[in-house]
Amino acid sequence: MHISEGVLSAPVLVTGAVLSAAGVFIGLKKMDYEKIPEVAVLTSAFFVASLIHVPIGPSSTHLVLNGLLGILLGWMVFPSIIVALSLQALLFQFGGFTSLGVNTFIMAAPALIAYYIFAFPVRKTNHFLCALAGFGAGVTGIGFGALFAAAALIGTGEAFLNIAKVIVVVHLPVMLIEGIITSFCVIFLKKVKPEILEVNR
Amino acid sequence: MHLEEFAEGNSFFHRLDPRVKFITIIPYIFVIAFMKGLNGPVLSLIISLVMIAFTGISIKKLLSRLVVVNAFVLLLWIFLPFSYSGTEVFQIGHLKATREGFLQVLSITLKTNAIVIATIAILGTSEVFSLAHALVHLKVPDKLVYLFFFFYRYISVLHEEYIRLKRTMTIRAFKARTSIHTYKTYAYLIGMLIVRSYDRSQRIYKAMLCRGFKGKFPIISHFHLTIADLCFGFLMTLITVLIAIISKNG
Amino acid sequence: MSFGYANGRKIFNNLNFSMEKGDRIGLIGPNGAGKTTLLHLIMGLLKPDSGEIEIFGKVRKEDRDFTEVRQRIGLLFQDSDDQLFCPTVEEDIAFGPLNLGKTHEDARIIVRETCEKLGLNGYEKKITNRLSEGEKRLVALATVVAMHPECYLLDEPATGLDEKTTQRLLNYLRENTHTYIIITHDLGFLKNVAEKMYVLSDSFIKEL
Numbered sequence A: 001m002h003i004s005e006g007v008l009s010a011p012v013l014v015t016g017a018v019l020s021a022a023g024v025f026i027g028l029k030k031m032d033y034e035k036i037p038e039v040a041v042l043t044s045a046f047f048v049a050s051l052i053h054v055p056i057g058p059s060s061t062h063l064v065l066n067g068l069l070g071i072l073l074g075w076m077v078f079p080s081i082i083v084a085l086s087l088q089a090l091l092f093q094f095g096g097f098t099s100l101g102v103n104t105f106i107m108a109a110p111a112l113i114a115y116y117i118f119a120f121p122v123r124k125t126n127h128f129l130c131a132l133a134g135f136g137a138g139v140t141g142i143g144f145g146a147l148f149a150a151a152a153l154i155g156t157g158e159a160f161l162n163i164a165k166v167i168v169v170v171h172l173p174v175m176l177i178e179g180i181i182t183s184f185c186v187i188f189l190k191k192v193k194p195e196i197l198e199v200n201r
Numbered sequence B: 001m002h003l004e005e006f007a008e009g010n011s012f013f014h015r016l017d018p019r020v021k022f023i024t025i026i027p028y029i030f031v032i033a034f035m036k037g038l039n040g041p042v043l044s045l046i047i048s049l050v051m052i053a054f055t056g057i058s059i060k061k062l063l064s065r066l067v068v069v070n071a072f073v074l075l076l077w078i079f080l081p082f083s084y085s086g087t088e089v090f091q092i093g094h095l096k097a098t099r100e101g102f103l104q105v106l107s108i109t110l111k112t113n114a115i116v117i118a119t120i121a122i123l124g125t126s127e128v129f130s131l132a133h134a135l136v137h138l139k140v141p142d143k144l145v146y147l148f149f150f151f152y153r154y155i156s157v158l159h160e161e162y163i164r165l166k167r168t169m170t171i172r173a174f175k176a177r178t179s180i181h182t183y184k185t186y187a188y189l190i191g192m193l194i195v196r197s198y199d200r201s202q203r204i205y206k207a208m209l210c211r212g213f214k215g216k217f218p219i220i221s222h223f224h225l226t227i228a229d230l231c232f233g234f235l236m237t238l239i240t241v242l243i244a245i246i247s248k249n250g
Numbered sequence C: 001m002s003f004g005y006a007n008g009r010k011i012f013n014n015l016n017f018s019m020e021k022g023d024r025i026g027l028i029g030p031n032g033a034g035k036t037t038l039l040h041l042i043m044g045l046l047k048p049d050s051g052e053i054e055i056f057g058k059v060r061k062e063d064r065d066f067t068e069v070r071q072r073i074g075l076l077f078q079d080s081d082d083q084l085f086c087p088t089v090e091e092d093i094a095f096g097p098l099n100l101g102k103t104h105e106d107a108r109i110i111v112r113e114t115c116e117k118l119g120l121n122g123y124e125k126k127i128t129n130r131l132s133e134g135e136k137r138l139v140a141l142a143t144v145v146a147m148h149p150e151c152y153l154l155d156e157p158a159t160g161l162d163e164k165t166t167q168r169l170l171n172y173l174r175e176n177t178h179t180y181i182i183i184t185h186d187l188g189f190l191k192n193v194a195e196k197m198y199v200l201s202d203s204f205i206k207e208l
Helices: A010-030 A033-049 A066-091 A100-124 A127-156 A158-192 A194-198 B018-033 B039-055 B059-082 B099-122 B128-137 B142-171 B180-210 B227-249 C035-042 C063-072 C089-099 C104-117 C133-145 C163-176 C187-193
Strands: A053-056 A059-062 B088-092 B095-098 C010-012 C024-028 C053-055 C058-060 C073-076 C151-155 C180-183 C196-201 C204-207
Touching (some): A010 A127, A010 B018, A033 A066, A053 A158, A066 A194, A066 B128, A127 A158, A194 B180, B059 B099, C058 C063, C073 C133, C089 C133, C163 C187
Parallel strands (some): C151 C180
Antiparallel strands (some): B088 B095, C053 C058, C196 C204
């Protein structure tokens, strides 16, 4: 879901940067100095998890898990994602620094949506509903991510309409897989270490 | 995990002060990102290539990196030529590829590569930790920089944990397929990784308390500006202004 | 003193333990007996459910009571990666002294002295992450030594170390420290460093 450098128009880049800056600002306000190791090492774990390729039919996809990260971190998902994307921009030139704002927003905003809708049911409800909420969070993370990426492209020019459609369509199966994996993941965490679901309290 | 493969070396670029690097590259790449047409992008790609030539980075390594970056650009080459109206170049079915479309996607390709190559030449030639250090001095919120420090520090530690977990799956005859069982197994693997990272963060925090952590991180400064840094800063600023003017008029 | 974890696991039930200045204590016991837990209770990283902890002649209850304890007692963690969280060796060693209010100049001197003591000269600018397991352990010890504690708590310091590094560690302990508790599973190692031995099991501690 990374959009490369040099593609998007100036207004889109600036809008993305401003929105993400606001998100990061709020996220940092909610993150005390004592929280830094917790958020950071969780981010490392998600970074490593994103290197995992899971099979999907004849192809494979790497995991994003932004919905799950959102449930765990709330607003702190913005700082978390921006440091992860900065590192990718720095080391692999994935995404990049001019599109850092847009790419951060594409991943972090859906995570935040997932947090507001699904964090409560994940924490408070029974096994079945918790699994369902986890599924919802995974689908939301990828689904809205693809929509925001498409919006950034269409905002750059109508010529990008077809590519935007393709991006949304190829993410449909990914949505499903992220939903399934996030669902099993929240159940696992709830059983093994429920306090992780309270990190952002 | 070997991550900083371009940071090894001793070229002019490897020795530059990371603070100067940030101050010069940010305007440079944004000017390129905001460009339209072809003149500016061609010129900036040439400038970026000159920079990378000075770093002594092997062409093979550079190319392997550019291939990955251009995957997205390739997608654009498939769609964009057909999405602009204008002079027809060729036709497939009722899809018309236009000259305007090709120019547009060519411009994007040049811009993408100019930015990426400059990023590798300027930022890739520094150690990640020293770049992060520079950000503290450039008034980036310290919480964000420390988040980055800790995050980067523990990637390799968690990657090792991941390898260990993966190995225990392999010796128990796990094979990845498109099946619920596979996804469930990966979910538990990731869950375990998250649990371990959480436990580790608790121990790290305890270790910080033991060493008198009171909520602030002390900063040790070790940057010294040299004449070379100032010259580079001046030259880059000049170049950035020039390409901005040229692309506007061209 | 009694202590149990939030998940319901009871560790200590009316445990009694005391040590004096100059004691060199070895602590052994089966996995899960609470050896590490005991050290963390001493440092105030965990709080007892009942009973009291008295250190340096004062009862310690609140977090701020332990601030002084953490300055005067140094804990070496089992996993060096937990302890070395700064980018470079120099910053890691300086972290404690700077928190104690030392100036940057003083901190630099402490870093140099500590490195000399532990044979880590030339390691100052190295990235901690890229050190070997043995080097990491020595640097972790250096971060503790840099705070000049009067007493050391060492959680399995020799685990995973080769003979040579273990020897370096031993020499340092013998020559530069007087009071410590060492946790280990290695009885051979313990005979070399400890004058008193305690076994911790089933929430009891007794001298051997």
